Amino acid sequence: MSTDDAQAPFRAAGISDVRSPTRSDIPTRPMEIVIYSMNKTGYVMKCENGRNTTVAEVHQRMMKTLQLPNIYGPVFALWMTSPLLQVQLKSDQRPSRIRKQWKAMLAKFTTAAILEMETDEPVLSFQRNVFLPIDVEEKIADREVVKLLYEEAVQNVVKYRYPTAKAKCISLAAIQAKIEHKAVTLEIVKESVERLLPVHYRYANRWMSRIKEDEKLAAQVVGECRGTEEVRDDVTCMKKYLAECREFPFYGSIFFYGQIQHERTRFVGQRKDRRVRVAINYTHLHVIDVLTNEIIVGVSLDEMRWDFHPAKSIGDHVFSSFFIEFDCEFNFSHQKVCHQMQIFTRQAAMMDAMVDRCANGLGRREFDDMVERMEQATAEQSDCRSELGCFKRGASIHSQHLVNKVKVDRINEDGSLISPKRSSRRQQPAAS
Structure with a gap:
């Protein structure tokens, strides 16, 4: 389903306009919400408990919808995110209540202007649990779980959330191209370069046109593909992509x-x-x-x-x-x-x-x-597990x-300043 179509039920549910109940046992009307995965697919879910639906219930439904084994439940969490704020929700919280309090949270935790807060539209997303240890993630072998982790890693690299060097981005783009295309050619990579590489590197040279820059980057990706071992198994490629991302000390942040x-x-x-x-x-x-x-x-x-x-x-x-x-x-x-x-x-x-x-x-x-x-x-x-070094x-x-x-x-070790301490132009808060 398209992103616009998926968002409509979430808005139509009127979550932001519903008054939160004082007790969880008050009957409420069923409502529909939309939960997004990191590949931008929206899943419409009908909640019989309405606004009393908890994060734990939605999480369990998503695990069942995505056909993930219950054993991997702690790997993922439910998030409420927008361009201004991202929050990982706790299992006993209610998404409807968090949505109602969203503007107040923006005023408290961000420096956004009033107009930005008024137009900010958060969505529910099913993402990697930020507390998932790396050594635990490395032991996961289930195909669907690995795929979801891979899709999230791709978004973090391509959206340039991770400060990644250009050579590393080319290497990761080559792995991604192998997963998405059976035969990696220059023409195919040129058409999909915006999905493979951060826009930061596509506009790095302001004197070169975007078309020429994309051709140059596509040629580097194809060259990287030819210089690596041919692997036909998608899961192996996904694990290799994740293994390279885990080398970043900021992975999963x-x-x-x-x-x-x-x-x-x-x-x-x-x-x-x-x-x-x-x-x-x-x-x-x-x-x-x-x-x-x-x-x-x-x-x-x-x-x-x-x-x-x-x-x-x-x-x-x-x-x-x-x-x-x-x-x-x-x-x-x-x-x-x-x-x-x-x-x-x-x-x-x-x-x-x-x-x-x-x-x-x-x-x-x-x-x-x-x-x-x-x-x-x-x-x-x-x-x-992949045979790559950790x-x-x-x-x-x-x-x-x-x-x-x-x-x-x-x-210094004795507590003396090496450089003189400048006075801050802000009033220092009292030590708690």
Whole structure:
């Protein structure tokens, strides 16, 4: 079904106009909702409990509709997303109530203008659980589960949510082309290049026309296909695509938005804050520049400290603060110094909760139980994994340009500042 047709039942249900019941046992009229998978397919679902329908009920129906084994239930979660905000819903929440509160959530957690909030239209989506550990995902061999994970990874790469190098994008596009086309030719790839590569690389050379740029990229993709081993099994190709994506330390992240201050020098006056998005997954945190999509800093959760300070007051230009602190070498010397970064954001509380759960391994038991059931169901699951090497967990990466581009305070082991601390133009909230 088309996207427009799929969205109509969700709007027609009048979810945003329905008054939430005070008790869950109040009878309500059945309603229809639409849940999207990451390949943009909409699934119309009739909910007999109406607005009292819980996320757990919708999740169970989706597992049945997609014919996924119940054992893989923890792999996926129900999300409510829009261009302004993305939220993974809890099993006991009601989608209708979250939809009704959406504008209030936008006002609380985003800096969107009133017109943007008024026209924002969230949708329900069935996506990867952000708390799914990488080592657990690697053990999944079910075809339909792997396909859903693959489709989500493709969207994150092609939509350029992941800051991926051009050579890596070409390699991933070659795998995707093999999955989508039996015979990969230059003409076929040219017609589908917009579905294979991020638009960022298609317009990288402003002096070259889009047609010529697409031809050049298509030739590189075809060349990559010819230089790799021929694999006819789609599942094997999907696993290979996922294995390469898992090498990214930011794979499977949820994204938050905020801003940081530029480093202030005596030659350049104070500039506007740098807009960033913060990617957090089960093992790492990355701060990424929104404009250039480059990684400013990335650090393992095991090697960082963090703190959350709520804003003292409410206003358009008042933000909460999320602090991160980590150790690394200073100016390529062997001297270990402590870097501190302050991120101004209205999503600081959400970031704090996310890091706390991931860093402390909360919810890990659920996935360990799933792995145990998988191993009991079949002893051949481990043989279905790709033979590609896995990314070594726990390693941290840091941008070499960090100290020149953003405001950080550098502290010696004895606690003294290496660089003088500049005064923030925002009022610092009191320590909680």
